[in-house]
Amino acid sequence: MTVAAPILHVLTALVASPLLLGVIRRVKAWMSGRKGAPLLQSYYDIVRLLNKGAVYSRTTTWVFRAGPMVGLAAVLVALTLVPLGGVPALMRFQGDLVLFAALLGLLRFFYVLAALDTGSAFEGMGASREIQFSALAEPALLLGLAAMARTTHELSLSPMYDEISFDLVIAPSGAVMLVAVAFLIVFLTENSRLPIDDPNTHLELTMIHEVMVLDHSGPDLAFVEYTSALKLWVLGALLVGIAVPVRTDLWYLDLLAGVAGMFALAVVTGILESTMARLRLSRVPQFLVAAVVFSGLALVLVLR
Amino acid sequence: MTAVARTIRVRNAVAFQVKDCPVLGEREFHDEVVSTVRNGAWIAALYGEGQPDGSVKLFAVLADDAAHELAITSTVVRDKYPSLTAELPQAQAFERDIAEVWRIRPVGHPWLKPLRFQAARTDAPDILTPVERKIGQSPFFSMLGEEIHEVAVGPVHAGVIEPGHFRFQCHGETVHHLEISLGYQHRGVTKALVGGPNKRTQHYIETLAGDTSVGHALAYAQASEGLSRGEVPGRAVRIRQIALELERLACHTGDLGALSGDVGFQPTDAFCGRLRGDVLNLTALICGNRFGRGLLRPGGTRHDLDEARIRKVLDVLDAYAKDVRQAVDLLQSTASVLARFESVGVISKELATEIGLVGPAARASGLTRDVRADFPTGAHLVRPYVPVTATTGDVAARAKVRALEIEKSLDLVRRELQAPWRDGLTWLEPGGLRPHEMIVSLTEAWRGAVCHVARTEATGHFACYQVVDPSVHNWFGLACALREQAISDFPLCNKSFNLSYCGHDL
Numbered sequence: 001m002t003v004a005a006p007i008l009h010v011l012t013a014l015v016a017s018p019l020l021l022g023v024i025r026r027v028k029a030w031m032s033g034r035k036g037a038p039l040l041q042s043y044y045d046i047v048r049l050l051n052k053g054a055v056y057s058r059t060t061t062w063v064f065r066a067g068p069m070v071g072l073a074a075v076l077v078a079l080t081l082v083p084l085g086g087v088p089a090l091m092r093f094q095g096d097l098v099l100f101a102a103l104l105g106l107l108r109f110f111y112v113l114a115a116l117d118t119g120s121a122f123e124g125m126g127a128s129r130e131i132q133f134s135a136l137a138e139p140a141l142l143l144g145l146a147a148m149a150r151t152t153h154e155l156s157l158s159p160m161y162d163e164i165s166f167d168l169v170i171a172p173s174g175a176v177m178l179v180a181v182a183f184l185i186v187f188l189t190e191n192s193r194l195p196i197d198d199p200n201t202h203l204e205l206t207m208i209h210e211v212m213v214l215d216h217s218g219p220d221l222a223f224v225e226y227t228s229a230l231k232l233w234v235l236g237a238l239l240v241g242i243a244v245p246v247r248t249d250l251w252y253l254d255l256l257a258g259v260a261g262m263f264a265l266a267v268v269t270g271i272l273e274s275t276m277a278r279l280r281l282s283r284v285p286q287f288l289v290a291a292v293v294f295s296g297l298a299l300v301l302v303l304r
Numbered sequence: 305m306t307a308v309a310r311t312i313r314v315r316n317a318v319a320f321q322v323k324d325c326p327v328l329g330e331r332e333f334h335d336e337v338v339s340t341v342r343n344g345a346w347i348a349a350l351y352g353e354g355q356p357d358g359s360v361k362l363f364a365v366l367a368d369d370a371a372h373e374l375a376i377t378s379t380v381v382r383d384k385y386p387s388l389t390a391e392l393p394q395a396q397a398f399e400r401d402i403a404e405v406w407r408i409r410p411v412g413h414p415w416l417k418p419l420r421f422q423a424a425r426t427d428a429p430d431i432l433t434p435v436e437r438k439i440g441q442s443p444f445f446s447m448l449g450e451e452i453h454e455v456a457v458g459p460v461h462a463g464v465i466e467p468g469h470f471r472f473q474c475h476g477e478t479v480h481h482l483e484i485s486l487g488y489q490h491r492g493v494t495k496a497l498v499g500g501p502n503k504r505t506q507h508y509i510e511t512l513a514g515d516t517s518v519g520h521a522l523a524y525a526q527a528s529e530g531l532s533r534g535e536v537p538g539r540a541v542r543i544r545q546i547a548l549e550l551e552r553l554a555c556h557t558g559d560l561g562a563l564s565g566d567v568g569f570q571p572t573d574a575f576c577g578r579l580r581g582d583v584l585n586l587t588a589l590i591c592g593n594r595f596g597r598g599l600l601r602p603g604g605t606r607h608d609l610d611e612a613r614i615r616k617v618l619d620v621l622d623a624y625a626k627d628v629r630q631a632v633d634l635l636q637s638t639a640s641v642l643a644r645f646e647s648v649g650v651i652s653k654e655l656a657t658e659i660g661l662v663g664p665a666a667r668a669s670g671l672t673r674d675v676r677a678d679f680p681t682g683a684h685l686v687r688p689y690v691p692v693t694a695t696t697g698d699v700a701a702r703a704k705v706r707a708l709e710i711e712k713s714l715d716l717v718r719r720e721l722q723a724p725w726r727d728g729l730t731w732l733e734p735g736g737l738r739p740h741e742m743i744v745s746l747t748e749a750w751r752g753a754v755c756h757v758a759r760t761e762a763t764g765h766f767a768c769y770q771v772v773d774p775s776v777h778n779w780f781g782l783a784c785a786l787r788e789q790a791i792s793d794f795p796l797c798n799k800s801f802n803l804s805y806c807g808h809d810l
Contacts, residue, residue: 031570274570
């Protein structure tokens, strides 16, 4: 395995992640008989926002301004820790999976602080929802990773994902399959997709993630948008690594399979969002507990 | 001597002499209104008219569904009168309107504050403080407690909609109380209508609530024709019926789509958005305007239907019927949608009766209230209409009533279009309005009962023209529906009522 593969993966993610959002939107538009926005709309949005000035409310402090920056930094570091299928991560060491989860936590922590810093009732509400739901999504992620670590006897993400094979996924214990389902739920939750959140809604009272970033504008909002795209990629990579167990000896084939998997995931997300309604907010915890149960069960199965 | 009648009872859109309307004492008026409403009527209108001597005459128009009659009574008051709201919650909005316009205190009103923040029409000393009169500053009901938080939404909203302010008293995600403060769209239309009819009148009427142009235009046309004893040609009666039902089809379709969009269910949202446009285009095919403006006039309609257009409308409706059924079936059979709609924003039948709900919202709670059935005019006089109802009173029920009414309206429009058309005019020049008369005109617009009350003075012009949009009754229903609900379900409940801001604010 050459050193070029991880670098190429990071570069692909940096460049192509906003395209994932475009694909999801296109699929949704296509499913409802519309033409939809251009595939590159997210890029246009980010460029447009970067060229604008930002507006800051008088009640906000440096915490509010730090939110988008820390968020982007956290997700960038997370990107260097995550493998894409057989393509190892740029950085890898024993226990890097804990740092990975911690970086996502840091991102959320700063977003929540920034939201609370505005003093707006809406943003406080969104922050409280975000915390409540991520408190349930995080165990699902960590338990799932623990189950995977136990299965593969590896404590670093890259070798762990390298071990995954088709046989392992369809193994009779079903543990890896369960983890994949749990990761799908975590993926939808953390990226505020349906049925947990509705990224398209303009109804502030129903929003979760969107309401937290209502006060950001200009370059800050561009950071937030780009962070969302990267987060989609990073969490998607965890899922695709299991769902597309292609491990050849040729790094470029692995990379190609991984990237294709990412776009297939975007298409699946678009189809999911086009065919179901959003959950009632009070039912979301039950849905997330299901993810925790899947991960927990997987762990129990491999601990036997 | 036998007991003097305490009310005058008339049919819908039938004029009567102003002097025939009994003028009761304050107490008598109060008791009469309370007992009539307790016996099954609802308050269609309650308003004041300034008298030359500085006093104010209060008129109450009570709709008695069972008797198919409107009971009207009045009283003269100076600075205060016993409030009706304490006993009849449905009077609350009307009494707030009277208090701010005429500066008369309804003694015992539990929560007196302006309804629309409009200017007073009298020089009497104000009963409200300047702060109370200030829009957005008027005090709100508030809850105490460390964990209670207030959420304020509006008047500027995230979507492109009309302005209104909503104040939620929340404990966590649960709403304990919602207060709705409107008036941002107040234009003073009812005041501008006084002195009409003139060139502006029709325009004012059609823009009372833009999405109910036909409903209001029909109420106005009926009132005007009743006051002038004008005849309406048969063709025009049928075209009006078609226009009214097309308006209902378009709005109900749009509402079902919007409800679907609010829960993030894309297919029905996309379908209904397109279908609504198809129906609006049919109205445009008939009269050149998608909302039916310029179609109805006192004396008939300004546009006729020819054979080719009738064919075209029927064809489009066939395609529409097929698609809308598919879209609505999908909505009503998707488990994830039903999970969102069911048991959310419940209004019981008792509560609906008490707060005087009208329209689909009332029928969703099990009331059979429908002007087309209870106070028929036009084509419904010969062919009685049977209202559709649901029982659960939740968002699902309000969606269901709309879905059923789409079928009903389709039937009505098709039957009207397919029946043989006799040649003739669609408009007869109406005469002048008779002096010193009054009329109450009700129509069942898509949102519910539209009530217009007109009184003419000596020259046959309007001395008073009162408009009650269904939204005036139903906004309070929305506030009640939100009690003990999750705040995140507010947009969904709101959409299930889909009320008008400008129709309320006038």
